[in-house]
Amino acid sequence: MAVSSSPPPGTPLDTAQGGQSVQSGFESVYRRYRSRAFHSACALVGDREEAMELVHEAFLRAYQASDRFDPRREFYPWFHRILRNLCLNRLRSRKRNPVKESLDRREEQGPSIPSRDLGPLLAADLEERGRRVWQAIMSLSMEDREIIMLREFHGLRYRAISDSTGCPVGTVMSRLHAARKRLRAALEKRGISL
Amino acid sequence: MIDVEPCESLEVLLSGFVDGELSGVDRERVRQHLDECHRCALKVIAMNEIKRETAHIQFQDPPPEQWNEHSKGLFEATGRGVAWILYLVGGVLYLVLVASALWGAIVDREAGWKLALAGLLILAGTVSLFVAVLSQRLKARRTDRYRDIVR
Numbered sequence: 001m002a003v004s005s006s007p008p009p010g011t012p013l014d015t016a017q018g019g020q021s022v023q024s025g026f027e028s029v030y031r032r033y034r035s036r037a038f039h040s041a042c043a044l045v046g047d048r049e050e051a052m053e054l055v056h057e058a059f060l061r062a063y064q065a066s067d068r069f070d071p072r073r074e075f076y077p078w079f080h081r082i083l084r085n086l087c088l089n090r091l092r093s094r095k096r097n098p099v100k101e102s103l104d105r106r107e108e109q110g111p112s113i114p115s116r117d118l119g120p121l122l123a124a125d126l127e128e129r130g131r132r133v134w135q136a137i138m139s140l141s142m143e144d145r146e147i148i149m150l151r152e153f154h155g156l157r158y159r160a161i162s163d164s165t166g167c168p169v170g171t172v173m174s175r176l177h178a179a180r181k182r183l184r185a186a187l188e189k190r191g192i193s194l
Numbered sequence: 195m196i197d198v199e200p201c202e203s204l205e206v207l208l209s210g211f212v213d214g215e216l217s218g219v220d221r222e223r224v225r226q227h228l229d230e231c232h233r234c235a236l237k238v239i240a241m242n243e244i245k246r247e248t249a250h251i252q253f254q255d256p257p258p259e260q261w262n263e264h265s266k267g268l269f270e271a272t273g274r275g276v277a278w279i280l281y282l283v284g285g286v287l288y289l290v291l292v293a294s295a296l297w298g299a300i301v302d303r304e305a306g307w308k309l310a311l312a313g314l315l316i317l318a319g320t321v322s323l324f325v326a327v328l329s330q331r332l333k334a335r336r337t338d339r340y341r342d343i344v345r
Contacts (some may be wrong), residue, residue, distance in 0.1 A: 059268055092334065133250065134251055152253075173207070177208065180244055
């Protein structure tokens with residue numbers, strides 16, 4: 001799995017030189033985590049432009065709340081809770097039909113899948129397959145998408161996912177298991193058998 | 195013959211097993227079960243296949259110029275924090291001065307009734323807005339599709 005320019009999962013907050021606070025290291029924190037945040041927001045709201053806005057707002061709020069952040073903890077799970085709440089608020093405020101139209105929007109506006117230097121036929125196959133996998137993911141509920149994103153794409157450990165979502169570790173495991181079952185069904189519906 | 199644990203008691207542990215998140219004891223329980231249970235072994239294979247499928251997806255970041263615009267806006271916004279504090283302090287002071295001036299004017303009967311009327315209109319508007327927003331929020335809460343999602 002390749003998620004461009006993201007630090008290894010579980011990396012503690014970079015507090016810059018000499019143990020400075022989040023404010024002074026804010027720019028480096030922003031640059032380290034913005035891609036991961038953007039990808040998460042895309043998965044949650046299914047719209048790249050809205051994802052950019054939400055990431056902007058989430059970093060702003062993280063900056064404003066930075067005095068409440070414990071630098072001994074991992075940054076991303078704490079930040080993800082802020083981002084998650086903003087995404088939930090955005091989903092709630094959408095005036096259009098939240099089931100059908102958002103599903104169409106989600107499936108259309110996934111991540112751009114870049115072409116690869118693998119020869120035209122294989123690249124096209126992989127790209128098409130990747131699109132179908134992404135469409136299957138985006139057909140899931142928000143909770144399922146979120147936990148699949150955190151585990152399969154961001155590689156977070158269960159403890160970190162628990163911190164990100166506010167669920168106990170045991171619940172993370174059972175939700176992930178259920179999400180994987182539903183994802184498998186969605187993949188098979190799209191012609192990808194496992 | 196080894197007693198095989200029922201699949202139902204171990205199914206939820208399969209994900210933990212695939213992700214390397216189980217304790218030694220649970221890992222061994224699952225491993226022994228998989229040695230005997232073909233159905234659960236297939237589930238584990240399917241979960242590993244999902245990992246391989248998702249590994250093919252490579253996210254493409256927004257172009258650098260979009261990130262530059264994004265970060266510029268963000269750092270400008272964080273710099274506005276001090277400005278907001280000054281604005282709020284100034285606003286509170288202003289309201290206190292206006293309130294004391296209003297009080298002085300109300301005591302002076304000639305101008306008092308006009309000021310009292312203006313104050314009543316402002317109060318009525320504020321209460322109306324509050325009621326409108328509250329009823330909208332209550333309605334949204336009743337029809338909220340995501341109310342069961344834990345924050």
